[in-house]
C-alpha cells in the first residue's frame with residue numbers, strides 16, 4: 001500500500017520544534033512555554049480580566065497542550081491549536097462560574113434611534129490622527145469595554161482584532177462557520193463603537 | 204443629500220456588512236454597491252468612519268504586558284515538570 005500523500009504544507013514557525021517533541025524529545029516542550037507564555041498570559045488577561053484567572057488559564061492550556069501534543073496532526077499552525085485550547089479552557093471555566101451574564105447582541109440595538117440622531121459629520125475622535133486620540137485613560141476604557149462584551153463576542157473580537165487571526169482561523173478555534181464569526185465580530189465592534197461614542201460624548 | 208435620493212433600506216442592509224467591507228471580505232459587486240451608497244449617504248460614511256476608528260484604536264491599544272512574577276514562577280515549575288518527562 002502506498003503512503004497517504006502528505007497534507008498541504010502549513011508554514012509554521014514551530015514546525016521543526018513540534019516534530020522534534022513528537023519524535024521523542026518531550027522536554028523540548030519547555031521551548032514552547034518560553035515562546036508562548038507571555039502572549040497567552042496577555043490573551044488570558046484580556047479574556048478574563050483578572051491576573052490570577054489568566055495565570056490559571058495559561059497553566060491549564062500548557063498542561064493540555066503537553067498532554068495532547070501527540071495527537072496534534074500539524075494541519076494548522078501550532079499557535080492556532082494552542083489558542084484553540086486556551087479559548088475552550090476559558091469558556092469551560094467560565095461556564096462553571098456562577099456569574100455569567102451571557103446575552104445576545106442584536107444588530108437592531110446598534111441602529112441609530114431615529115433620523116434626528118443620525119450624525120452628519122465624522123467626530124474628532126474618528127478623524128484626528130490616532131496618536132492624538134489614544135491616551136492612557138482611553139486605553140483603560142478600551143480594555144474595560146472588551147471585558148463588558150458578552151464572552152462569545154469577546155472571544156471572536158480578541159482572536160480577530162487583537163490577536164490578528166483570520167476569519168477562517170477564528171472559526172476553526174471556536175467551532176464556528178466563517179459567516180458566524182463575521183456576524184459576531186461585527187456586533188462586537190458595534191458594541192465597542194457605541195461605548196467609545198459614549199466615552200467621547202460624555203467627556 | 205435629498206431625502207428622496209436616500210434609500211434607507213439600503214442603509215440597513217449595508218450597516219450589517221460594514222465590518223466585512225472594512226476587512227476586505229465583500230465580493231466585488233457588494234463592494235461597489237457599498238461604495239456607491241457611501242458616496243451619497245453621509246450618515247453611513249460617519250458610521251463607517253467610527254467603526255474603522257474603533258477597530259484601529261483597539262488594535263493600537265493592544266499592548267503586551269510583562270508577565271508578573273507569580274506567573275513566571277508557575278511557568279518555571281511547569282518547565283521543570285516537562286523536563287522530567
Ligand SMILES: [Zn+2]
Nearest residue numbers: 214244246247
Ligand atoms: Zn446610508
